[in-house]
Amino acid sequence: MTMNKKVRISLSPPEFTYFNEIKYSIGKDPLVRVGPLQDHGDGQFVISLHVKGLKKAKALATLLVADKGIGEINIHVQVISGGKAISPITRTLTPKEIAGLYRAAFRTNRFFHFVALRVIFGNTFVYPVFKIKVVQFFNDDLSDFYGNYNNVAAFVFRNVLRNDINGVPIQFSTDKKSSKKRK
Numbered sequence: 001m002t003m004n005k006k007v008r009i010s011l012s013p014p015e016f017t018y019f020n021e022i023k024y025s026i027g028k029d030p031l032v033r034v035g036p037l038q039d040h041g042d043g044q045f046v047i048s049l050h051v052k053g054l055k056k057a058k059a060l061a062t063l064l065v066a067d068k069g070i071g072e073i074n075i076h077v078q079v080i081s082g083g084k085a086i087s088p089i090t091r092t093l094t095p096k097e098i099a100g101l102y103r104a105a106f107r108t109n110r111f112f113h114f115v116a117l118r119v120i121f122g123n124t125f126v127y128p129v130f131k132i133k134v135v136q137f138f139n140d141d142l143s144d145f146y147g148n149y150n151n152v153a154a155f156v157f158r159n160v161l162r163n164d165i166n167g168v169p170i171q172f173s174t175d176k177k178s179s180k181k182r183k
Contacts, residue, residue, distance in 0.1 A: 012140040014070040017149065018136045018160070022047055022077065025156045026064070029109040031056060043073045048128045050080050057081035059105035060130045062088040077160075078149050095124040095168050102128045111135075111153040126165075129173045130154040 011045045019037040026049060027034040035048035049064075051057035060080040066088065068075040079086040093101070099115045106112035106128070130153040139149035158172040 013073075015073055015075055016040075018068055018070065018075055019045075019047055019137055020139065020149065021135070022049070022158050022160050024135045025111060025139050025153065025160060026060070026109070028111055030104070031108050032060070043074065044089050045075045047077045048080055049073060051079065051086070052081070054081050054086070055104050056107075057086040058089060059101040061086045062093075062101055062165070063105055064088075065073055065160060065162055068160075078106070089108050092166050093168070098126050098165050098168055098170070102126070111157070118171075123169070125169050125171050127171045128154075128157070129175050130157060132177055 005042060019034075023034045028030060031052040033050040034052060038046040038048070040046060049060060051060055057079050064077050064079065066077055068077070073108050089101075095117050099117055102112075102115040111130045111133055113129045115126065118125050118127055133153045134150055135153050135156040136148050136150050138147055140147050141149050144150060152174055154172040154174045161170070161172075163170050163172075
């Protein structure tokens with residue numbers, strides 16, 4: 001007896017993966033609603049983040065990668081608050097101000113823990129620290145038994161947020177695992 005069943009293998013398009021990275025990281029916040037992925041044709045896509053609070057919206061608009069190119073695909077991420085598109089801060093920001101933006105943007109995000117500054121060899125680095133959590137969603141991942149995308153929260157945020165602002169490096173970090181002593 002021969003098996004004539006054809007197995008159809010497909011992979012999630014990169015725009016869906018990027019959309020889900022944003023939805024399951026930035027969107028894990030009660031003050032942020034991620035709108036549906038909009039296809040504008042010719043490889044142009046838009047993701048809209050609807051944010052409650054102008055300060056939070058301005059911070060997110062500044063920290064997010066606004067335009068992500070993946071091969072022939074361009075994904076534009078826009079932040080909307082109060083029905084209006086929010087522009088990022090364009091002036092030069094100090095490391096302390098950048099850390100303040102992380103606090104404003106992610107204070108209510110379930111993955112965010114804290115942000116700190118560290119000076120190493122005279123250079124100041126911003127360290128947003130995320131909780132020890134896995135971001136997971138279905139993504140036709142052939143290496144996962146269930147077809148899921150699995151990544152540490154800090155690395156997903158690293159994929160969708162700017163890694164450098166005004167020459168200040170951003171070092172996305174995972175919180176330390178607490179050591180609980182047994183009695």
